[in-house]
Every structure is written in structure tokens, then in C-alpha cells.
Amino acid sequence: MTQQNCNADDSRLERGRRALAEIDGEAGEKVVAALADIAPDFATYLLEFPFGDIYCRPGLDLRAREIATIAALTALGNAAPQLKVHIAAGLNVGLTRDEITEIIMQMAVYAGFPAALNGLFAAKEVFAPQSAAESGA
Amino acid sequence: MTQQNCNADDSRLERGRRALAEIDGEAGEKVVAALADIAPDFATYLLEFPFGDIYCRPGLDLRAREIATIAALTALGNAAPQLKVHIAAGLNVGLTRDEITEIIMQMAVYAGFPAALNGLFAAKEVFAPQSAAESGA
Amino acid sequence: MTQQNCNADDSRLERGRRALAEIDGEAGEKVVAALADIAPDFATYLLEFPFGDIYCRPGLDLRAREIATIAALTALGNAAPQLKVHIAAGLNVGLTRDEITEIIMQMAVYAGFPAALNGLFAAKEVFAPQSAAESGA
Amino acid sequence: MTQQNCNADDSRLERGRRALAEIDGEAGEKVVAALADIAPDFATYLLEFPFGDIYCRPGLDLRAREIATIAALTALGNAAPQLKVHIAAGLNVGLTRDEITEIIMQMAVYAGFPAALNGLFAAKEVFAPQSAAESGA
Amino acid sequence: MTQQNCNADDSRLERGRRALAEIDGEAGEKVVAALADIAPDFATYLLEFPFGDIYCRPGLDLRAREIATIAALTALGNAAPQLKVHIAAGLNVGLTRDEITEIIMQMAVYAGFPAALNGLFAAKEVFAPQSAAESGA
Amino acid sequence: MTQQNCNADDSRLERGRRALAEIDGEAGEKVVAALADIAPDFATYLLEFPFGDIYCRPGLDLRAREIATIAALTALGNAAPQLKVHIAAGLNVGLTRDEITEIIMQMAVYAGFPAALNGLFAAKEVFAPQSAAESGA
Numbered sequence: 001m002t003q004q005n006c007n008a009d010d011s012r013l014e015r016g017r018r019a020l021a022e023i024d025g026e027a028g029e030k031v032v033a034a035l036a037d038i039a040p041d042f043a044t045y046l047l048e049f050p051f052g053d054i055y056c057r058p059g060l061d062l063r064a065r066e067i068a069t070i071a072a073l074t075a076l077g078n079a080a081p082q083l084k085v086h087i088a089a090g091l092n093v094g095l096t097r098d099e100i101t102e103i104i105m106q107m108a109v110y111a112g113f114p115a116a117l118n119g120l121f122a123a124k125e126v127f128a129p130q131s132a133a134e135s136g137a
Numbered sequence: 138m139t140q141q142n143c144n145a146d147d148s149r150l151e152r153g154r155r156a157l158a159e160i161d162g163e164a165g166e167k168v169v170a171a172l173a174d175i176a177p178d179f180a181t182y183l184l185e186f187p188f189g190d191i192y193c194r195p196g197l198d199l200r201a202r203e204i205a206t207i208a209a210l211t212a213l214g215n216a217a218p219q220l221k222v223h224i225a226a227g228l229n230v231g232l233t234r235d236e237i238t239e240i241i242m243q244m245a246v247y248a249g250f251p252a253a254l255n256g257l258f259a260a261k262e263v264f265a266p267q268s269a270a271e272s273g274a
Numbered sequence: 275m276t277q278q279n280c281n282a283d284d285s286r287l288e289r290g291r292r293a294l295a296e297i298d299g300e301a302g303e304k305v306v307a308a309l310a311d312i313a314p315d316f317a318t319y320l321l322e323f324p325f326g327d328i329y330c331r332p333g334l335d336l337r338a339r340e341i342a343t344i345a346a347l348t349a350l351g352n353a354a355p356q357l358k359v360h361i362a363a364g365l366n367v368g369l370t371r372d373e374i375t376e377i378i379m380q381m382a383v384y385a386g387f388p389a390a391l392n393g394l395f396a397a398k399e400v401f402a403p404q405s406a407a408e409s410g411a
Numbered sequence: 412m413t414q415q416n417c418n419a420d421d422s423r424l425e426r427g428r429r430a431l432a433e434i435d436g437e438a439g440e441k442v443v444a445a446l447a448d449i450a451p452d453f454a455t456y457l458l459e460f461p462f463g464d465i466y467c468r469p470g471l472d473l474r475a476r477e478i479a480t481i482a483a484l485t486a487l488g489n490a491a492p493q494l495k496v497h498i499a500a501g502l503n504v505g506l507t508r509d510e511i512t513e514i515i516m517q518m519a520v521y522a523g524f525p526a527a528l529n530g531l532f533a534a535k536e537v538f539a540p541q542s543a544a545e546s547g548a
Numbered sequence: 549m550t551q552q553n554c555n556a557d558d559s560r561l562e563r564g565r566r567a568l569a570e571i572d573g574e575a576g577e578k579v580v581a582a583l584a585d586i587a588p589d590f591a592t593y594l595l596e597f598p599f600g601d602i603y604c605r606p607g608l609d610l611r612a613r614e615i616a617t618i619a620a621l622t623a624l625g626n627a628a629p630q631l632k633v634h635i636a637a638g639l640n641v642g643l644t645r646d647e648i649t650e651i652i653m654q655m656a657v658y659a660g661f662p663a664a665l666n667g668l669f670a671a672k673e674v675f676a677p678q679s680a681a682e683s684g685a
Numbered sequence: 686m687t688q689q690n691c692n693a694d695d696s697r698l699e700r701g702r703r704a705l706a707e708i709d710g711e712a713g714e715k716v717v718a719a720l721a722d723i724a725p726d727f728a729t730y731l732l733e734f735p736f737g738d739i740y741c742r743p744g745l746d747l748r749a750r751e752i753a754t755i756a757a758l759t760a761l762g763n764a765a766p767q768l769k770v771h772i773a774a775g776l777n778v779g780l781t782r783d784e785i786t787e788i789i790m791q792m793a794v795y796a797g798f799p800a801a802l803n804g805l806f807a808a809k810e811v812f813a814p815q816s817a818a819e820s821g822a
Contacts, residue, residue: 035391038397042391042394046387064204067205068204071204071206072208072244076386076388076489078350101450106197108453109187112760113457113461114487114490117442118490123449176790179801190460214627218802242593246386250384312532316519319738320524324524328657333647338615341616342651343619345620350525353523353529355529375607380608380616384630385624460794468790478752479753479755479756480795483792493795517745517754520739521661521754521758523656525658649724652724653730661767662763662767675723
């Protein structure tokens, strides 16, 4: 999946807002909304730099970018909410559940078994409601 | 690039030895050799589990696996020698320099600018001699 | 705010107890109480070394010390309960909500956006009941 | 306590399964079960490498191995569920509650007071039901 | 010291360039130069986001911002080059050597004695040439 | 090995000084000396809290304490100088080289292969000169 919503003519904020919507979906919008009453400027930075600047760069497709992010957040092991958002984002940009599971399992090599286990259990939570949704529930 | 050197009929050790050679090249063999007089069994585990087991799994190609590893080691920021080995490994399995640079830059978002800067300077070191070699020096 | 409750003539334990009360308030006393049945000696060390020794040193005022602590705990990202205690402590020693929010936002640069986001959401929790209290609720 | 359940003639998986049962008890089996629907191969790796390979090595007894694991997980501070499993495992292989408390307290020196505090509160949770059980409740 | 070089009418890049010069001095320019042949866009982001956006925000003076950064980089313990740059930056924006030493010592409480020791030895290196220069050597 | 040099009648500083000498030997004294011109009070804290307080506690022998410290510093992976001091300390309090190697290898499970590899190479450096000394060189 390419960064189709990234238009160099748009402002960074506008570009970031569309990239966030494409990648993180509703979960990203919830984060932005949650910042409104404590640090609205931080929501702007979040849209502008990670999404408007980095994710919109053409040199790497979104699939590769989400592989990198899921790997890093699993390895760091101290950002469970963001890992879940990006596991969902991985599905949004075309990674399969099995591919996401492979990425997380591989982190046992680089960050230890506990980091990988906690990553897998995060994935299980993210995958679960979707399974329900897919089955019509 | 697929895991062409991974044969389910081989022992994990044999499979791992070939996967290590394919992915990490000479740098991987140096690590194994350096372990010989202090912890030879650990060299065996390194060949068997990360390379014989994980990298040989069919669900994710080596390009994707190296994206994940470069991202994680950049983000963790405490394993410079291994990061350099895997930046070289990334080139071995088909990532371009620009793609590797993109992955590392993206880590500024998830692990901060210092982690990304140190990753970029590691990449610069890895890329340098190769540039020299390519120019015939 | 200076370390007015630190008296060199007092024992480290006594000095630490008063410094803890001044800085962390009720939250600090709860931590000490929670240690009573598992590791009472650790409560003593906690009062003596961080509070009796370090926070009572004259070379840096409590405002600066809490800036440092809030920054470090946000960046480490693996000690949410202690971060909340020190966000409240920051308010106790004279930092404003906006200043605390600035410190945490800045950590996006050094530890990544997830660490800053989780720090901001911790601040939101700490600020919330106080808002309620201030409004008379 | 020695690794009495480790038999070199068994497969790594079989050896690991018995070592896991001996060390982690029911908690270990729950982890394996929880992986069944998301990453069953990872359960196999977990049994084979950490338990079948590492914990079954003769050079260090299980008591020493659990001291090392409890220390590391307390210091890392980002794997609370696994720390709790290994605090229980420490009791299983003969560490006393006081010894486990000493190990965790010592981590204040190497990873800071928050890491040690969170480790002590994890221990308190693990010790609690057992106290209840011991008293016949 | 206030952010006197931050002018809202300038571009983020221009503002960031001046803020970097004011805060990090020559060391900051060296980092930017070192990025020129590997990731020039990252130099732009570094000037724009941390310096043009964050350090130029009016809600916290540069002295407080450097306290936060020195604390965080000491605690993280995996970014020695950046810690040294910011110890020098601390001196540039008005922190005394003794204040910087206090901040780093305090990190023993939150990230352990090794992190504080390595921070103090980094400070010793930064302070050393300046001492020499001041004495006319 | 028990804490034979710890006498409750001595001051914490005196007790710590003797414990440091017993455990870390010359390397510990070098650290204290290196702090003299930058943060002499921190040398006092280092002697008093980790050594005078923690290592002198009777509930865990020095062998067990060094297992915990070597494990934690290997897993954290960001304090190579201190890890080397404590690998030497492990030998001082009666751990064998093989036992130290086992502890470090085990950390591959909890903190990943790079952390374990870097720990093993640190051990190799510490073991090397001693080997030379033992052979009369």
C-alpha cells in the first residue's frame, strides 16, 4: 500500500490528518481527541511530524513502515496502547495476522521472550473483536 | 528474498549455519568464532534458535525480517555491534541504503531523536567501506 | 521552593520523612505504608537516600528536581505509578500544569511519541481530580 | 534444587515441558495455553529454548537461575506478568520470600527505586494468595 | 534564559537553526553536518521539530528544558553522545556545573547508580576541556 | 561467601568502604577515585547505600547478590563498565567463570541475544588478563 493520501501541496497538518486516518483509523482519532483538553498542540505535532512528515515520505511503503513500528514497540515493551494501535494499523495497510504474529515472535531474539509474549497477547486482543466482527457478531 | 537456504530436512544447526551465512555473511561468522573460547554452546543456540528456527520460518520474507530487526535494534539503542551487523544484513537481503535510512529515521518517532541519530551514524559506518569497495579502492 | 524541611541536625530518616511529606504528600505516605508488610527496611531506605540525602541537598531547588524526575520517569516509560506521584509532587513544589505538560511533551524528542503520550495521559489523570476539587466538587 | 526433570535423552520439547512444569508450575502452563490460538509455534519455542535448552543446562542450579531471572525482570521493569510468574517460580525452586525480597530491593541500586518498588509490589501480589492458602483460607 | 532567538514569523527551519546554535552551539552544527551525506532530510527534521517547534515554545525557559533533557538522557543511559551535547548545552543556557552534577546524581534514584555514574563521567569529559580553556592552557 | 566485613557498629561509610574493597576490589576504588574531582559526595553515597546498606544486609549472601547484579546489568545492556566491574566482583565472591557465563547466557531469554552477546564479550575481556596472570605472564 502506498502513501496515496499524502499530497505535497497540502499543509503538514492536513497531510498528517489524512495519513493518520488511513493508517491508524478510528484509534488514531481517539488519541488526538484525548489530547484536546491537556495538550492540543501535542496533537498537532503528532499529526505533523510522525504522520505528515515521516509516514508520508515516499522511500518506504506503509507495509514496511508498520513492520518497523510493530517490531520497535514490541521490543521496547513499554508502550502497550501504541503497540495495539499499530497492530491494527498493520492490518489496515495490508499486513496479515500471520505476518504480524511473525514480526512479534521474531522480537524474542532481539528483546527477549517476555517482550514477545506481551506483544503476542496485545495482538490477540486486537485480533479478537475483529474476528467477532468478521463472523457477523 | 526468500529463505532459500532453509531446508526442513536439515538439522536446526545446519539450517541455522546456512541462514546465518546468507543473512549476516562474514560478520555473522566472526560472532560465532568469537564465542568459541568463552561460550561455544551459545554459538550453537544462536545458530539454532534465531537462524535455524526464526529466520527460516516461511511466513515472512528476509527483507521484512531485516526491516523488523533494524527497527528494533535502533529503537533499543543499546546494541550497536548487532545493529551494524543487521544493517549489513539488510543490504544482503535486498534492502537499499535509502530504505534502511528510512527505517532508522522513522525510529525518531518511537524511540526519540538520539536513538535515530545513533542508528544513522551506525549506518554511515556500515555504508562507508562498501562505497570504497564499490569505487575500486 | 527551597528545601525548607531539611535540617542537617536531624537523622536522615527524620529529614527524609519530612521531605517526602513536603514533596509527595499523601501519595508518598501511601507508598511507605504499602511497604510495611513486605519490605519495611525498603521504606526506610526510600526515606533516607532519595529524600533524606538527595532531595535535601542544597545545590538545586525542588522545582528543578521535580522537572528532572518528571522528565526521567516519562522517558523511561516503565514506572507509571511513580510518574503520577511526581506529577503531583511537581504541583506541590510550584510547577504549573502547563509547565509539567511542556516537560512531558519535550520527551517526545528524547524518548519518542509513545513515551510522551503515555506521560500526558498520566498527567491528565493526576490533574483531573484536582480540577474537580478546585471547582468545589 | 537441581534440574532433576531434565533428561538428555528426551526431546527438547519434552524436556522443556517438564522443566516448565517444575519451575513455573500452573502459571507456565497457562501461558502455553494462552498461545494456542495465536502463536502455537511460539509456545513450542518457549518450551524448547528457555526451558528445554537453558534451564536444563547443568552448570547453574535452578535457585541461582531464578535469582538471575527475578533480578533481570525487576530491573527491566517492563514485563510485570513474567516477573510475577518468576517470583512464584523462585518459591517453587526453594527461594524464601525474604530472599526474593532482598533480590528485588537490591535492584534499586542498579535500576532505580521505581523499578524496585514495582518489583516489591509484584511480589506482594504473588505472596498474598499463598499466605491465604497457607492459613487454610 | 529565554528563547530569544525564536521568532514566530520565521520558518520552523530558520527558527530551529538559530535555536540549535544558541543551545547546542558548535556541537549541534557538527551533528547537522554529519547527517549531510547520509540523511540530510533528518537534519531538517531535527532542526524543525525539536528546535524550531519544541525548544521555541514559550511555556518553559531553556534552563528548565535542559534540566529535563539532561535528566532524561542520563536515565535512558543509551545515548552518550547526545548527553554530552546537552551537558554543554546546559552550560550554554546558564546551568552551573554544580547544578548539572546535582541533576545527574539525582538520577541514581530513578535509573540506578550505573546510569548516574556514566552520566557523571560524561559530565567530567565535557567539563574538562573548558577548565583547561578557562585556565588559558 | 558471607558479608564478613560488614559490622553493624561501623558507620555506613566505613562498612561500605570495606564491603566495596571485598567485592569490587581495585576496580571499585578506581570508581571512587574518579569521582573525587566531579562529585565526591556521590562517592560517599555509593559507598553508603549500595555497599554499606544493601550488600551488607544479612538475608542474601554475596554470591547470590552478584548473580542478581550480573543478570540485571547484562539485561539492561547500557552499563558496560559496571557490568565488567561486577563480573570481576563475581569471581571475587566465589562464582566460577562457567557460572558467570551461564548467568549471562540465560539473559538471552529475558533481554534478547544481543544483550547476552554483549555480556559474554564483556566477560571475555574480564577473564582474559586474569588468564594471562594465572599463567605467569
